[in-house]
Amino acid sequence: MNLVRPAAVAGMFYPGDAATLARDVQQMLAQAEPTPLRPKAIVAPHAGYIYSGPIAASAYALLKPLSQTIRRVVLLGPVHRVWVQGLALPEAESFETPLGRVPIDHEAVVAIRDLPQVEVNATAHAMEHSLEVQLPFLQTVLEDFALVPLVVGGATPQEVAEVLEMLWGGDETLIVISSDLSHYLPYVTAQQTDRDTVRHILSLDAHLLGEQACGAHPLNGLLLAARRHGLRAQLLDLRNSGDTAGDKHQVVGYAAIALTEAGHVH
Template sequence: MSHPPPHVRPAAVAGMFYPGSSSVLARDLRDLLNDSRPAQGRRPKAVIVPHAGYIYSGPIAASVYAPIAALRESVRRVVLLGPTHRVAVDGLAFPASTAFATPLGVVPVDAQALALIEALPQVVVSDAAHALEHSLEVQLPFLQTVLDEFTLVPLAVGRASPAEVAEVLECLWGGDETLIVISSDLSHYLPYRVARETDADTARRIVALDARIDHQQACGATPVNGLLLAARRHGLRAQLVDLRNSGDTAGDRSRVVGYGAFAFTAESAHDH
C-alpha cells in the first residue's frame, strides 16, 4: 500500500516577517546570531522569545537562540507554543500536518508527542489554527539554524487556562533532548517610555515565576503563564536575557511593541 506524500504546512509569512529567499534568510540569521551577546550560564530547558518581523524582534530573539547552538548535539525535540492571532480556537491546537516548511527546509512534526497528549481534553487537532499563524513559524528558521535534526511539537494556544497549558507541558517535559520554546511579544502600541516601564514590570514578574501575566502585558500570556507554573514545579530559574522594543530596533517611538527574551534553567545541586 503506498503512503500519501507527507502533508506539509507551507510557510505563510516568508517574505513578510522574514526573508523568503533561503540564502538571504540564512545570511540574516547568521548576522543576527553573530551580533548577539552570548549569554553565560547553564543549559536552558525553556525559553521565551518574541515573534515579530525579524527587523523588529530578530536581535532580541537571537540573544536567546545563540547560546542554544551549544545544545545542537542533544536537543532532538522542540515543544513550541504560541498564541493564535488569526483563528480562534478552544484549547491547544496540534496540526494535522506532518511537517512544517520554511525557506531553510522541512521540520517533521513529532507524531509520538501527539500520542502523549491527545487524550487531554484541552488538546485539539486543527490545521486551520496553524495555516496563517506567524507566532510559531517565525521561530522555525532560528531553530533550524542553531539545532541539528529535530522534531517539532507545534501547539497554537487559544482559549485555555495556564493550568491546562502546564498540564500539556508536563506530559511533554522529557529530558535534555526536549527544549520548550514559548513565543510571545510583550506590550503592544504604547508610547516608548510607557512601554519600557510596563515591559520591565512584566519581565520582573516572569523572572519571579509569577504566573499572573495578562494579555495586555504579553500577547502570549496563556502559554507564558503555563510555562511559569511548570517552571515553578520543576524548580527552574528564569533569567532575563534581553528586553527591548520596536522603538529600539526598527520602529518609531510613538507606538511600540515590547520584546523580551528569557531563559529557564534547572538549579543544579552544586549551586547550594
C-alpha cells in the same frame, strides 16, 4: 501522504529567499552575546525580524552548544487569526520554511492529543506566524530535531502546564514560548510596562494578562510548570520596536528569557 504546513509569512515577517534568510539569521546570532546557560525553556518574540529578530537571537544563541543534544522542541505560541479554546495541534506532519522542512514529533502528538484541552485544528495553524517565525532560528542552531507545534487560545495555566508535563522529558527536550510584550504604547510607557511584566516573569508569576504579553496563555502555563520543576528565569534582552526598526510613538515590546534547571550551565 506527508502533509506539509507551508510557510505562510516568508517574505513578510522574514526573508523568503533561503540564502538571504540564512545570512540574516546567522548575522543576528553572531551579534548576540550568549551567557553560559543551558536552558530547559526559552521565551522569544515573534514580530518581523527587523523588529524583534535581534532580541530572539539572544535566546537562540544559547542553544548552539546544545545542537546535538536537543532532539525535540515543544513550541507554543498564541493564536492571532483563528481562535481556539484550548491548545491546537496541526494536521501536518511537517512544517516548511525556506530553510527546509521540520518533521512533527508523532510520538509526542499521540501522547497529548487525547487530552480534553487539545484539539487538531489545521485552520488555526495555516496562517499563524507566532510559531513559524521561530523555526528558521531553530533550524539554524539545532542539527536534527522534531517539532511539537501548539497554538494556544483560551487555555488555563493548568491546562497548558499539563501538556508541558507530559512532554517535559530530559535534556533532549526544549520548550519554546513565543510571545511579544506590550503593544502600541508610547516608548517610555512601554519600557516601564515591559520592565514590570518581566519582573513578574522572572518571579515565575503565572498570572500574566494579554495586555502584558500576547503569549500570556502559553507563558503562564510554562511559568506554572517552571515553578514546579524549580527552574530559574534569567532575562537575556529587553527592547522594543522603537529600539530596533520602528518609531517611538507606538511600540511593541520584546523580551528574550531563559529558564534553566538549578546548576545547569555549560
